[in-house]
Amino acid sequence: MTESRDWPLYEVFIRARGGLDHKHVGSLHAVDARMAIEHARDLYTRRQEGISIWVVRSEEIVASDPADADAFFEPARDKVYRHPTFYDIPDEVKTL
Numbered sequence: 001m002t003e004s005r006d007w008p009l010y011e012v013f014i015r016a017r018g019g020l021d022h023k024h025v026g027s028l029h030a031v032d033a034r035m036a037i038e039h040a041r042d043l044y045t046r047r048q049e050g051i052s053i054w055v056v057r058s059e060e061i062v063a064s065d066p067a068d069a070d071a072f073f074e075p076a077r078d079k080v081y082r083h084p085t086f087y088d089i090p091d092e093v094k095t096l
Contacts, residue, residue, distance in 0.1 A: 008057050010036040014044055015052035019095040022054050030055075 007029040013022035025044050030036035036055040045053070064072050 007031050008059070010040075010055045011058050011061065012036075012040040012044055013054040013056070014040075014050040015054075016050055018051065022052065027058065033057075 008031075010028055010030055010033070011024060012026050012028060014025045015022045028036060028039050028043060030039055033055055037053055040053050040055055044050070
């Protein structure tokens with residue numbers, strides 16, 4: 001059997017309840033995605049903390065470079081109308 005340190009690394013995201021985003025909760029090693037889901041369930045939802053689990057191989061995650069943040073995000077700063085402060089949210093909406 002292969003040692004777990006040779007297994008791929010997966011990032012784990014849990015959704016606590018409906019209407020909320022998935023949040024990164026940690027990482028684990030697993031042979032495949034099915035095993036990663038099962039291990040994530042056992043490790044991160046022992047007290048029924050979630051209703052949904054996502055696992056993603058760490059090597060598949062692509063991120064922007066923090067050193068390029070100013071140039072990368074500059075165009076969005078000119079579009080203040082996209083900020084949620086321009087919209088009225090009905091009282092019935094509990095979470096966004």
